[in-house]
Amino acid sequence: MLALIGYRKFPIFYSEEGRITRRVPEYFLEYVSGIREKEVIAIGSLPNLKLRRRVVIGDQVINPSFERRKETLAKKIYVYPEKKGEETVRNVYSIGLVLKGPRFPVFLPILYIFPIRLSSNSIVGKGLEGMMELLEELGVEVTLGTKSQEGTTLEVHDPEAESDYTVLVDDFGRVIDTSLCFHSDESLYLFELVLLYRNRRGSR
Secondary structure (H helix, E strand, O other), X not given: OEEEXXXXXXXXXXXXXXXXXXXXXXXXXXXXXXXXXXXXXXXXXXXXXXXEEEEEEOOEEEOOOOOOOOOEEOOEEEEOOOOOOEEOOOOEEEEEEEEOOOOOOEEEEEEEEEEXXXXXXXXXXXXXXXXXXXXXXXXXXXXXXXXOOOOXXXXXXXOOOOXXXXXXXXXXXXXXXEOXXXXXXXXXXXXXXXXXXXXXXXXX
16 A cells, blocks of 8 residues: 655555555555655555666656656655655665656655766756766766667776676667676666676675
């Protein structure tokens, strides 16, 4: 059971299936009624929804494809029965839930994979170009190589990871192949691959 608070006159409640509902347990209704802040999320229990990967830069919630799909970020998260909410962490690569909001979907971070260290919370561009711009700000040099029917070859130089490698991506920045010895069960985009590999190297 979840609730969006301060997005409308009355809270919006979500069932265990992630659907908007009016059937709310008394304990959770009482808990939510005591929260007076706006644009926050209260958690009684997590619904059975598919987890989504997102890049959070400032107040921007960015799909790994870097396409403009407007989603918002709650200012705070309350977890029952705590009386004090926690500020939502910014500048992170995270996994969480996307809830249907009154105007735009609202992203609820569940697991913070690793921080993204930026000097500013600048607006991020779209698609592959946006990925390359943000990687450059993170100190990663990406050089365009050859383009073929299979995709575009990119040469990546990451001083922080002490690594140079090649990545083959499609027109949307989705990774097709790489010279790295790196496995993922999920289909990754360029930005994710670079930062996941950097984080793995840094954890050694």
